[in-house]
Amino acid sequence: MPQKVGTISRGLIAPIVHAGDDIAAIAVETLLSAAASEGFAIQDRDILAVTESVVARAQGNYATVDQIAADIRKKFGNEHIALIFPILSRNRFAICLEGIAKAGNQLTIVLSYPADEVGNRLMDPNAGKAEAVNPWTDSFTADSFIQHFGSYKHPFTGIDYIAYYQSIIKKYNQHSSILLANDPCAALNITKYVLACDIHTREHTKQSLKDHGAVCVYGLDEILTESVDGSGYNSCYGLLGSNKATESSVKLFPNDCQALVEKMQVMLKEKTGKTVEVLVYGDGAFKDPVGKIWELADPVVSPGFTKGLAGTPHEVKLKYLADNNFKHLSAEAQYEAMVRYIDEHKKNAQSSLIDQGEAEGTTPRQLTDLIGSLCDLTSGSGDKGTPIIFIQNYFKKFGE
Structure with missing residues (x-):
């Protein structure tokens, strides 16, 4: 049965x-x-x-904002740092930003628009339709971006992330600012010292910055890759995958x-x-x-x-088999034919016994x-x- x-x-x-x-x-x-x-x-x-x-949690893999700040100072000294393409998140990035900003460096955060890497929007999708804007080349200061597209609160969190991130970085350095751009190299007109904060596109971003004259390039995956002043760490991903633990600490991605x-x-x-x-x-x-x-x-x-x-x-599409290969059979015969076909397909999983239609949609x-x-x-x-x-x-x- x-x-x-x-x-x-x-x-x-x-x-x-x-x-x-x-x-x-x-x-x-x-x-x-x-x-x-x-x-x-x-x-x-x-x-x-x-x-x-x-x-x-079991590993005790935590770090404080002070420990993040210490690693930023170690890697960037007193240089003006551009933070490229961080996601818009209180849980994922804001606490990391607190640690980065606490190092005291002048920061320029480069935010992508109309949304961040994982889809959080910075603007109403209907805003600025009459504007002659090329999102691939045009960049904006925070003020000019708001003039063009209006201020915007995230529909789920109710947070205006431009204002929120500005409040964090200006707390530690009044000269810090936000730039809206989709070309990471727009930051190189401001500083040659860069921290790539994107997740899945980070290697492309870092290489592009290096190719266009950046002097010093790190990614979030290279911050806290080893213990700093007794902190936790992640040897592969650094601060990527971290979450807010307390108002002054993060839980890092697990090791081993x-x-x-x-x-x-x-x-x-x-x-x-x-x-x-x-x-x-x-x-x-x-x-x-x-x-x-x-x-x-x-x-x-x-x-x-x-x-x-x-x-x-390694699968086949049952509905495709039902509508094509075995459509002429009775219900009982069709069931038995499908079971035999799938069994043969499973035995020969390393070979190609199915055409594209039979696997399409899996x-x-x-x-x-x-x-x-x-x-x-x-x-x-x-x-x-x-x-x-x-x-x-x-x-x-x-x-x-």
């Missing part, structure tokens, strides 16, 4: 995690307790996922996630006899159709995952991006108390 239930995603309620806790033991015990309590069996190729937030997931997989094998795939997940990779915000503000969806989660799905993203997004949507970011996710049947095919 084929199974009647497909993918199942469970949010597992976990204890509050503190610095120094053994997050691997907590996650494994949470799963085992939930399975015993709820009566589900753990199987091979199930997936256990832990949010990066509790991993970083690959070793962690492999340890958890071994623990689960010892306790259950099953090979469970494991990943650490952060933001999902999806876009809000109303606010136009792309969720992924972390540098990656998953900073660590077991080898069974590498690669992309999602060509990395498994970790898809699964991490499912985990993020399941756990949420508020008060559900489910930072550990258990997924079953994800790799099961139709008819199994």
Whole structure:
């Protein structure tokens, strides 16, 4: 009898995690307790996922604004710094900006318009339509931008981010300012010392700045890559992926996630006899159709995952098979033909037994991006108390 239930995603309620806790033991015990309590069996190729937030908490991976300021002074001295393309976020960037500004340097923040990298808008989409503006070349001071397009409050947060970021940087240096531009090299007319604050486009931005004469270029991924005055750090991503922890500190993206997931997989094998795939997940990779915000503000969806989660799905489109290959068959015969076809396709996953139509419309993203997004949507970011996710049947095919 084929199974009647497909993918199942469970949010597992976990204890509050503190610095120094053994997050691997907590996650494994949470799963085992939930399975015993709820009566589900753990199987091979199930997936256990832990949010990066509790991993970083267990690692005690925090830094203060003073420690951020110290690293800025170490890297830039007293130079005037341009901050290129930060996202508009109180949680993700404003607290980092507080630390950068606290170093005391004159700053010029270059904000992209009409929106930041992840879709947060700086202007009404209908504003300035009569203006002869070329967004690829035209730049504006904060005052001239407001004159052209009006002031704007984010529809979700109610924050005017131009005014908000100005209030932070001017608190530490009255000469600091904001420039609106989509060409990162516009900053080089002001200073040759640059901190690239974008996330997914950062390497392109840094290279472009270097090619056009920047003297000193760092990215947020190069701030706090090692401990500063006893701070936490992230050797791969620096300040990228950090979140506001308190009014004067951030929680950084976790370290050593690959070793962690492999340890958890071994623990689960010892306790259950099953090979469970494991990943650490952060933001999902999806876009809000109303606010136009792309969720992924972390540098990656998953900073660590077991080898069974590498690669992309290898799938066929059931509705295409139903409408084309097997449309002439009865319902029962069509079911049996599809099951046979999928079974053969799975056995020959490394070869190309399907034409483009049969695969067209299947999602060509990395498994970790898809699964991490499912985990993020399941756990949420508020008060559900489910930072550990258990997924079953994800790799099961139709008819199994």
